[in-house]
Amino acid sequence: MTPHAYLVDDDDAIRDSLSWLLESRGLHCLSxxxxxxxLAAWDPSLAGCLVLDIRMDGMSGPELFDILCERGSTLPVIFLTGHGDVPMAVSALKKGAFDFVEKPCNDNELVDRVIEALKLDENRRVAASDADSVNTLIARLTCREREVMELVLAGKLNKVIADELQISMRTVEVHRANLFEKMGVRTAVELAQLLAGKR
Amino acid sequence: MTPHAYLVDDDDAIRDSLSWLLESRGLHCLSxxxxxxxLAAWDPSLAGCLVLDIRMDGMSGPELFDILCERGSTLPVIFLTGHGDVPMAVSALKKGAFDFVEKPCNDNELVDRVIEALKLDENRRVAASDADSVNTLIARLTCREREVMELVLAGKLNKVIADELQISMRTVEVHRANLFEKMGVRTAVELAQLLAGKR
DNA sequence: GCGCATATTGTGGAAACCCGCAACCCTCGG
DNA sequence: CCGAGGGTTGCGGGTTTCCACAATATGCGC
Incomplete structure (x- = not known):
């Protein structure tokens, strides 16, 4: 899915004018x-950002935001409101909203915010895909290989690992070589670098 | 310096009442x-959090916040204001303020926020001191040892390192052993773990 | 049952690593 | 001038790692 700005607002006129504004700047956009x-259209693979009205018939903007967060969405959210108050803004931002702007607002400013939000989402996605590719690699390991990996990362010698797992040193060497191969590294240090920050 | 809540407000009555409130809950506090x-009293070693009025004679709260940020302060800041507006709150939070509450506010709520902020600062400080102790260790290394360390962390074999530094393998071994000793590790993997996330 | 993946073990040798001992050179400060 | 600290090197020998070749056992799906 190519990145879009997803506009959610119950006012037809605002949706149309915002979507026209964003598209005139070359941004893809869905209302x-x-x-x-x-929410019905949402799925975790959606990329881009959300421009969300606060007060709407039915579910409110903040309610939608909460639900999306619970479902693991990382879509940056820009709240847009005609009658926001301070506690609402504070609450939204502390929960991780990307921005909170009052209507009417300067067009350029809103577009800038949307562009920033799209950029943030893009950055997050590359970071996540990096982390994911590592996890994919780990997923391909067998149990034994994972066990050995843990102990290798603990800086233990093959001899000690063999002892702890109650298997021969030779077997440890085999698992070690196999997991290095699967993880695409050639030394224990590279492995440690690859997993720096995880588990 | 033991952690304090630093209150900055130009209204004597508010300072007194807040400081009484916080101290009655056992929190240290300075007004x-x-x-x-x-700003005159501030130094980077101050621990705790800042409770900051927005509108004051002379320098405003946000102005002080900006200056402190520039000077590298990581003190969590709770803005307190009687007449805040949304853009102000949004701007403060996006710059990293800890919270933004409107006066008058529920006493318990404010105390809770202060306690949260103190906790955050405490956590940050332990993390920073961990990082710092590692840096201290690194500082004790000689140039050569640092160079060797970099290459070791790049997963290179002693042979290769010797080649790149144009010295004998034996010398690399010596530096390697010395830096391991100084860093308090026994294997290259432990070293990589220790420096995970840095340089 | 056969093929495949996984786990296991052994032998033996090459390569890399670890380390004590000994030594030389240089620079800097007392 | 001499000692201390840092950088350098060699030798010898033990330890660990890496790997090719070879083999056995278990469980799983077709």
Missing amino acids: YPSAEDF | YPSAEDF
């Missing part, structure tokens, strides 16, 4: 008249 | 009648 509609 | 006063 939804209610939080429920967007 | 300043102006941003300038706090």
Whole structure:
């Protein structure tokens, strides 16, 4: 899915004008008249950002935001509101909203925010895919290989690992070689670098 | 310095009441009648959190916040204001303020926020001191040892390192052993773990 | 049952690593 | 001038790793 700005607002006029504004700047953009509609269309693979009205018939913007968060969405959310108050803004931002802007607002400013949000999402996605590719590699290991890997990462010698797992040193060497191969590294240090920050 | 809540407000009555409130809950607390006063007293070793009024004679709360950020302060800041507006709150939070609450506010709520902020600062400080102790170790290494360490962390064999540094393998072994000793590790993997996330 | 993946073990040798001992050179400070 | 600290090197020998070749056992799906 190519990145889009997803507009959710129950006011037809605002959706149309925002979507025109964003598209005139070359941004892809999709509109939804209610939080429920967007939620129905949402899936974790959607890329881009969300521009979300606060007050709507049915589900409110913040309610949608909460639900998306629970479902693991990382889509940056820009709240847009005509009658926001401070606690609402504070709450939204502390929960991780990308921005909170009041209508009416400067067009350029909103577009800039959307572009920033798209950029953030893009960055997150490359980071996530990096982490994911590592996890994919780990997933391909057999149990034994994972066990050995843990102990290797603990800096233990093959001899010690063999002892702890109650297997021969030779077997440890085999598992070690296999997992290095599968993880695409040639030394234990490279392995440690690859997994730096995880588990 | 033991952690304090630093109150900055130009209203004597508010300072007194807040400081009484916080101290009655067992929190240490210091008051300043102006941003300038706090700035004069500030130094990077201050631990705790800042409770900052927005509108004050002289330097405003946000101005003080900006200056502290520039100077590398990581003190969590809770903004307190009687007449805040949404853009102000949004701007403060996006710059990294810990919270933004409107006066008058529930006493318990404010105390809770202060406690959370103190906790955050505490956590940050332990993390920083961990990082710092590692840096201290690194600082004790000789140039050569640092060079060798870099290459070891790149997963290179002693032979290769010797070649790149144009020295004999024996010398690499010596530096390697010395730096392991100084860093308090016994294997290259432990070293990689220790420096995970840095340089 | 056969093929395949996984786990296991052994032998033996090459390569890499670890380390004590000994030594030389240089620079800097007392 | 001499000692201390850092950088350098060689030798010898033990330890560990790496790997090719070879083999056995278990479980799983077709």
